[in-house]
Amino acid sequence: MPTFLPPLVAALAFAGYFLPFAVLRRPLYRRVPWEFLGVIAGATALVLVHVTRAPALGTAIAAVLSTGALAFAAWFFLSFSMYGPREDRPAVGERFPDFTLPTSEGTTFSLADARGRRLLVLCYRGDW
């Protein structure tokens, strides 16, 4: 097995998760992408076994890189990219808070303007 393969697989697996966002502009709908984490963990396990059976500087470096990639991916998916705690308020069945906000076209829009019509409110994070 080429020494560089496990860390390369780990890095490609992490990058592969973001491919649909970057290329297809399509969101992935999974809270935790276990399959990507699984591939990175598998590559790390492989190189750790290899380094115990055939210790060498190259395999040791590959093991450190793979373990680092796994730790980073786990931190990113399980902690960094998660929102903080919040209450689910207002809840389903409750009235949406009244608001008046400027529109991109220079007018204003109030919730009252939409009364009598069903309304989808998409709160998005900006241009990213």
Next chain:
Amino acid sequence: MTELVELRRHYQEILDRRVDVVAVSVDPPDVSEKLRRRLALPIRFLSDPRGTLMDALGIRDRNALPPRPFSRAPSPGDTRDIFMATSFLLDERGVIRWAYRPETYRVRAPARALLQAIDTLDGLGVPARCGIRA
């Protein structure tokens, strides 16, 4: 913004179900207008730079934008707070009938769940999960 790209793919289906759409962010109106034109989406883009609605909904993601110089520089006095990506479906009386509150910004409301929720309002299809957590 991924949810807006997804919305564009299914906009006609939403329109056919007689639902108006507004998109809200902290971006100033001129930035939102550029995005609206780029996406060619005939919906209203609203600006909430002070986070009034964000706080009323409890979806302020504090310091979510990277600090300068790694992100577009906010105006003096502005914060790096932005919305947690969240979707609400309101009925004709302004009552929330469906909400999608993911636990991570990597997840946005799937179009199929939204369409199912609208159909449930119409009495079609199986009931959608309300207040869903991804």
